[in-house]
Amino acid sequence: MRTLPATLLRAFLVVGFVLFISLPLVMILLDAFGADWFGMRMLPAQWTLRWFVWAAQTIDLGAVALNTVEIALMTTVLTLAAALPAAWAIARYRLPFKAILIGAILFPRMIPEITFALGVARIFYAIHLTNTAIGIALAHVMLAAPFAVLVLVSTFEGLDSRLLEAGTVMGCSPLRLFWRVTLPLALPGIVAAALFSFLASYNDFVLTLMVYGADTVTLPVQTYLSLGNGYLSVAGAISTILLVPSMLFLLAMMRMVNPENLLGGLKGA
Amino acid sequence: MTVATRGMPAGHARHVLAGSLLVCPLMLFLAAAFYYPLVYTVAESVTPTAGPGLTLAHYTEFLGSRAGLGVLALTLGLSLAATLLSVLLSLPLALLLRRKFLGRRALQFLMMLPITIPALVGALGLLILYDRTGWINVVLLKWHVLSEPLAIDYTIPGLILFYVWMFFPYGGLVIMSGLGAIDPALEEAGLVMGASPMVVFRRVMLPLLRSSLWAGAVMIFLQCFGAFSVPLIAGGNYQPIGVKIYTIANVFLDWPQASAMAVVMGIIQGGLVFLYQSIGQRRRVA
Amino acid sequence: MTEPRLVLEHIAKNWGRLAALSDINLTVPRGMFLSLLGPSGCGKTTLLRVITGSATADGGRVVVDGLDVTGLPTYRRNMGMVFQSFALFPHLSVADNIAFPLTVRGVSRAEQQRRVAEALRIVHLDALAERFPRELSGGQQQRVGLARAIVYQPTILLLDEPLSNLDASLREEMRLEISQITRQLDITAVYVTHDQHEALALSDAIAVMKLGRVVQFGTPEEIYGAPVNDFIARFLGYANELPVVVTDGRARIEADNTGLETGPIGLTGPATAFIHASAVVLEASASDGPNRIACTVADLAFMGDHVEYVLRHKAGLQLKAQAPIGAPVYPRGTEIRAVLAADKLIVVPRDTTDPA
Numbered sequence: 001m002r003t004l005p006a007t008l009l010r011a012f013l014v015v016g017f018v019l020f021i022s023l024p025l026v027m028i029l030l031d032a033f034g035a036d037w038f039g040m041r042m043l044p045a046q047w048t049l050r051w052f053v054w055a056a057q058t059i060d061l062g063a064v065a066l067n068t069v070e071i072a073l074m075t076t077v078l079t080l081a082a083a084l085p086a087a088w089a090i091a092r093y094r095l096p097f098k099a100i101l102i103g104a105i106l107f108p109r110m111i112p113e114i115t116f117a118l119g120v121a122r123i124f125y126a127i128h129l130t131n132t133a134i135g136i137a138l139a140h141v142m143l144a145a146p147f148a149v150l151v152l153v154s155t156f157e158g159l160d161s162r163l164l165e166a167g168t169v170m171g172c173s174p175l176r177l178f179w180r181v182t183l184p185l186a187l188p189g190i191v192a193a194a195l196f197s198f199l200a201s202y203n204d205f206v207l208t209l210m211v212y213g214a215d216t217v218t219l220p221v222q223t224y225l226s227l228g229n230g231y232l233s234v235a236g237a238i239s240t241i242l243l244v245p246s247m248l249f250l251l252a253m254m255r256m257v258n259p260e261n262l263l264g265g266l267k268g269a
Numbered sequence: 270m271t272v273a274t275r276g277m278p279a280g281h282a283r284h285v286l287a288g289s290l291l292v293c294p295l296m297l298f299l300a301a302a303f304y305y306p307l308v309y310t311v312a313e314s315v316t317p318t319a320g321p322g323l324t325l326a327h328y329t330e331f332l333g334s335r336a337g338l339g340v341l342a343l344t345l346g347l348s349l350a351a352t353l354l355s356v357l358l359s360l361p362l363a364l365l366l367r368r369k370f371l372g373r374r375a376l377q378f379l380m381m382l383p384i385t386i387p388a389l390v391g392a393l394g395l396l397i398l399y400d401r402t403g404w405i406n407v408v409l410l411k412w413h414v415l416s417e418p419l420a421i422d423y424t425i426p427g428l429i430l431f432y433v434w435m436f437f438p439y440g441g442l443v444i445m446s447g448l449g450a451i452d453p454a455l456e457e458a459g460l461v462m463g464a465s466p467m468v469v470f471r472r473v474m475l476p477l478l479r480s481s482l483w484a485g486a487v488m489i490f491l492q493c494f495g496a497f498s499v500p501l502i503a504g505g506n507y508q509p510i511g512v513k514i515y516t517i518a519n520v521f522l523d524w525p526q527a528s529a530m531a532v533v534m535g536i537i538q539g540g541l542v543f544l545y546q547s548i549g550q551r552r553r554v555a
Numbered sequence: 556m557t558e559p560r561l562v563l564e565h566i567a568k569n570w571g572r573l574a575a576l577s578d579i580n581l582t583v584p585r586g587m588f589l590s591l592l593g594p595s596g597c598g599k600t601t602l603l604r605v606i607t608g609s610a611t612a613d614g615g616r617v618v619v620d621g622l623d624v625t626g627l628p629t630y631r632r633n634m635g636m637v638f639q640s641f642a643l644f645p646h647l648s649v650a651d652n653i654a655f656p657l658t659v660r661g662v663s664r665a666e667q668q669r670r671v672a673e674a675l676r677i678v679h680l681d682a683l684a685e686r687f688p689r690e691l692s693g694g695q696q697q698r699v700g701l702a703r704a705i706v707y708q709p710t711i712l713l714l715d716e717p718l719s720n721l722d723a724s725l726r727e728e729m730r731l732e733i734s735q736i737t738r739q740l741d742i743t744a745v746y747v748t749h750d751q752h753e754a755l756a757l758s759d760a761i762a763v764m765k766l767g768r769v770v771q772f773g774t775p776e777e778i779y780g781a782p783v784n785d786f787i788a789r790f791l792g793y794a795n796e797l798p799v800v801v802t803d804g805r806a807r808i809e810a811d812n813t814g815l816e817t818g819p820i821g822l823t824g825p826a827t828a829f830i831h832a833s834a835v836v837l838e839a840s841a842s843d844g845p846n847r848i849a850c851t852v853a854d855l856a857f858m859g860d861h862v863e864y865v866l867r868h869k870a871g872l873q874l875k876a877q878a879p880i881g882a883p884v885y886p887r888g889t890e891i892r893a894v895l896a897a898d899k900l901i902v903v904p905r906d907t908t909d910p911a
Contacts (some may be wrong), residue, residue, distance in 0.1 A: 010365070014376070017362065021379045024394030024434065025386070027404060031397055040401030042411070069483075086295035093288030102294065108303050110542040112495040114511050115535040118518055118528055119306025122313070142303045145295060203387040206497050209515075220389050227393065227502065236397070239390045250385045254378050454642035460629040461607050461636040462656035463707070469630075472655075476646045 028243070030031040031236030033055035038232065059222065059234070066243060067133065068202055074137035076194050079144040083193065087152030091159075102149075107145045113206040116142070121210040131213020139207050144197035151196060155189025195249060202245050224242040314528035327529035337530075344509040347425070348493035351432035352440075354488045356482060358433065359441035364496050384438045388498035395431045396503045398421055423505025431499050436492040440485030447481025448474075480548055487545040495538055510534050558621040558744040560585045560838035561711055565773055566605055566615035568767075570596075575601045579615070583711075583745065588737055590746045590754035593764035594790065599747045602764070603713050606745065612815040619710055635709035639716040641696040649699050650684040651677075656707040658835045677736060694725040701733070705740065712737065712744045718753060730756060751791050755779060763787050770860035770906075785827040793829035794875045795895075799902060801826050806902050810870035816845035826902050834899035835876035837864065837885060838892040846895040847855040850874060852885050866893055 030037060032051060034044025086105070090098060108116070120139050121130070129135035134201035159182065167181040183190075205220040212221050219242045227235040317324045331337035366376060383391055398404050399421035406418040421427035450472060459469035497511040508516060510530060518527035559582045566579040576598045576740050578667050583589050591599040604610035606617060608629035616625045624632055649806050657667045675681050680697040688696055697717055704712060717733070718726045737744050748754050754761050755775040763771040763778060769785045782788040785796065797817065799806040807881050808814045808828075817827060838847070850866035853873075862884060864876040874893050878884075885891055 008372070013361070014365070014372075018379060020434070021382055023404070024391060024398050026394075027397040028390060028394045030404075038397070039400075039407070042404065042408060082295035082298050085291035089288040089291035093284060093291070095285060095288045095292075101296075104299065105295065108299070110539055111307075111535040112497075112511060112538050114497060114514050115310065115531040115538075116303055116307050118514070119308075119310035119313070121518075122524065123309060138298075138302050141298055142361065142530070145298070149295070171400070177415050185276065199469070205389050206511075206515075210519075218500055220387055223389055223393065224502070229410065229413065235393055239393055242387055242390050246386045250378065250381055254381070452640065452642065454638050454640050457607075457609050457629075458636065458638060458642040458644075459655075460609065461632075461634060461713075462634065462659065462703070463630050464655075464659045465628075465630050468659060472665060473644060 025243075028236050028239050031233055032240045033237075035233075051233045055226075055237055059226065061222070061238065061241075064217050064219055064222045064238075068220075069214055071133050071137050071140065071216070071218060072135060072198045072201040075144055076197040077141040078137060078141050079148050079197040080194060082141065083145055083148040083152055084190070087149050088156055090149070091153045091156035102153075105148045105149050108142045112142070113143070117207045117210040120207065124211050130211050131216050133216055133257070136208060136211055136216055136218075137201065139211055140201040140204055143204060143207065144200040147196040147200065148193040151189055151193040153185075155160050155186050155193075158189075159185055199245055199249055310528045311532055313525050314532045316525050318523070318525055320541075327526050328533070329491050330526065331530050331533065340508065340510050340513050340530075343507060344494060347428055347432060347496075347509060348490050350429045351436065351493045352486050352490045354429065354433045354465045355437035355440050356444075356486050358437050359444050359485060360482070362441055363444040366445065367448060380438050380441055382438075383435050388435060388496075389502070391435055392431065392499040392502045395434060395499070399427060399430070422503055423507070425507060428500060428504055428507060431503055432493050432496060435496070435499055436489050439492055440489040443485035443488055444478065444481050447478050474478075480551060484545060484548045487541060487548060491538060491545065494541065495534075557585060557727060559583055560620060561606070561745070562618040563602075563606070564615075564616045564618065566602065566612050566617070568601060568605060568610065568613050574767050576605070576612070579767075579769060581762060581769065581772070583743060585743055586741050588744045588746065588757055588759045590748060590758040590761045591764055592748060592751060592754040592761050592790075593639070594749055595764075597764040598767040599749075599764050599765075600715055603715055603745060603747050606658075606711070607636060608632055610817075621907065633707075633709050633733070635704035635707070635712045637697070637700050637704050637712070637714040637717045639719050641688070641693075641700045641720070643696055643699055643703075646689055647687075649680070649686050649688070649691070652688070652699055653703045653706050656703065660707060671702075671705050674706040676704045677705070677739075678732070693721050694729060697721060697729060698732070701736065705736070705742065710743070712742045715743060717746075718746055718748075718750075726753075733757065755791075763790070765906075768807075774910045781901065782903055783834070784904050784906040785829070788827070788829040788901070788903055792831075792834040792902075795830045795835060797828040797872060799826050799828045800824065801902060808870075808872070810868075810872055813848065814845070815895070815900065817900045817902055818898060820902045822902070822904055826904055828900055828902045830895050830900045832875040832877045834896040835874060836894045836896070837866075837876055837878055837882075838894050839883070839885070841892065844894070846897055846900065848874070848893045848895065850891055850893050851889050852889045852891055854887060866891065 030044055033049070034049045035050065037044035052061065056264045089095065090101065095101065117139075124130045124135055124139070129138075150190050162176060163185065164181060167177045172180060203220065204218075205224070208218050208221055209224065212218065217225070219238055223235050223238045223242060226238060285428060292539065312527055314327055315323045315325065317326065362380065366373060366380075396403075401420060401422070401510075402405070403419045403422075404417070405421070411414045421430065455477075456469055459473045460466070464472065495511060496509065497515070500507065500509050500512045501515070504512060511534070514527045514530045514534065517523050561581070561583040563579050563581040566576055567574065568576040579602060581589070591602060593599050601610055605612045608617075608624070608627065612625065614631065616623055618624065619632070630837055643649075645657065646654065646727055653671045653674050654667045657670060664668070671684070672681070675684060678701055680695060680698050680702065683695065683699075688699070691699065697720075700717070714733070718729055721729060730753060736742075746754070746757060755778075758775055760772065761778050762769045765786060771778055771787055778787070779791060782791060782793075789796065797815075798809040800809050801807075801820055803823075804820055806820060806826065806828055807813060808815060809825070817828065820826075841847075848868055850868050852864060854865040854868040856863050858877075861877045861879055862882070864878065864885070866874045866876060868874065876893055
């Protein structure tokens, strides 16, 4: 298609697409950093950080951010603690019930979050686990674990047995082997699983919405609350902080992986 | 690639035991924090609002009432419309992104954006952009394309548009991978044999893309069906099933009713996942 | 006088700063079977794709039957192509694959069936019309590819290393079929390969390519008997090469100044002498005569129908010789004389272009 009208059409479509995708996000930025803008003009009259300051002072944005990170870190640790041995077993042991096992692990991602969020909320309420960071983290593990297990199983399956065998032949005890050979080889996969877990927890909305409390407001929840109260710009400001890990993650992934090979959701609902 | 077992039955049993122990922590987590709540929800869905025993009243209430069916119709209708538009968007996009050109990486990055960022943020951005006093309307009014602002937020067409923005990359990725699997020599062969690019697309590529298109469509539909943040924020009075469940649980505190709806939603969505995977199986065999 | 089927004038193509093709000029008369022969990266496949239009030349013209087709898109050039990877449409049966170009041209159903049956007959696949490509062997798939490429009587048939994806045993068989069919149908063909045996066996003419240029053009006999430089000789499989210096029509081995007797030499200065292993004979006793080189047997291997010797010359040169079964066998370390048949010893200039 080298004709001029075809090329123009293509260019037009590309520009249209770029605008279509990026404008909503640009709006977030304008909303967060602009004043005297919404509803009035194309670009803000002033650029300001006042919404962040306001949020920090009035709704304690710092604490909210801290909560989110804290919970996400807990989720990551818990997920890895459970997923590492499980993935190792799945990848390298001959278990008769493997297919069922994998199905059971991936199932949380196959049904809507709200469906089991209801049950989680009720149970947490009954055992007073709502409004605790550890409670929320536990719930998030369910969302993070399927991904973590998938990535880790693939990593562990990809470990060259011959390298491990060589290590043993050269005199490594099982513990030493794990520490000096297995771990370094599996590190990229483990890092990926950790990042997935962190992101799944950091971004999560539905589940958190059902089990949060005054002390455990996370960034997604706060965004929703601020929006509900009519503070559009504050919601925008909080969103920019919410965006950071996802964007970094995407940039990192783009550098390493071909988008065609990525399937399945990466974010929290 | 498995750890070798030493000797016969005894060694094998120990092997399985060791493996099972490794899997235990995760399975305990799952049982406690996922399967138990799920069972609880199912149990709650058959609990009468008052009194003991079991009942299917909540289900009949949901599936038998106008309101209930209306919710399903809304959800399915939105999902269907958004899926159709998304596929129509993904296909030319996937074709465009096939060959290397300046900015291809950037376009791929953009395409991944809606599914990588939290849905809530995307929904907020869409809300702001398409508001009656939002940027789009401001610009269109300024340039005299419109004389009155366009209502997009909180409308059905608007919601469909938002769904497309949020979920089309799921299909796009599937279709792109399907396109990549087609041998480029096939296209070349078609052209050399005298078929114009349009004919090659219609008679060579589309047939080979069929299962990718279906898989992509199912994937998009799945996501639309389960949408929560977008309709919550930008749906206005329209409440598809996810939001409806939340409202009934948290606002009306009718947990049994919400649970019944959640179970129905879960079954439908689970069925769609199953459908997606069986299409995937067929792709690999063909 | 009829127009040549295909003329390439000053074809050039660049990948960025790299010249994939530089100033290619070729004339292909009707009915000729031309091979483009060369190592990977020499541009032969690129040239093929310039002919079909799948690749655009940055300079030059492609002329078919007197008409400039350079600007014509691929699907209007009415050429046929056989692919290395077969490129059969997996979703169509064999018959539908072959009928595809006919349907595109609006040929009637009845006529389609007739022509498809005819094409299947030519490639000996009559019984497989309703099968699908995935059910066929490699050789069968390639035959379908061939049938599909000729069923609409293209002006030129292009073949891109069609035998490379076949087992060695099949290759010979398919090569013969291609030869027979193209001759039978009087097709003008351009054949791309890196295998000199294929090129020599199939072609009326060969264009040897290196780094985007045609370095020699001629009949198989001309190319084989008189390669224009050492790169081509090496590529054609001359096992022995000796750096020599030519003065006054006589060649001397560069390493130790031994004189060599050869056919007439038309050049002076540094050059390379080539001879096949089969033209080097081993002689135990010292006899007089030209081209006798004292060597030691470094290695020998039983090759089934002959014994292959690796000989080391005192100046460090290596020679390969072949001896028939039944001749005396000389173990490693034997001092021996290698006799180079004077009429089989060719002297060619050294290739001065950049190394491939």
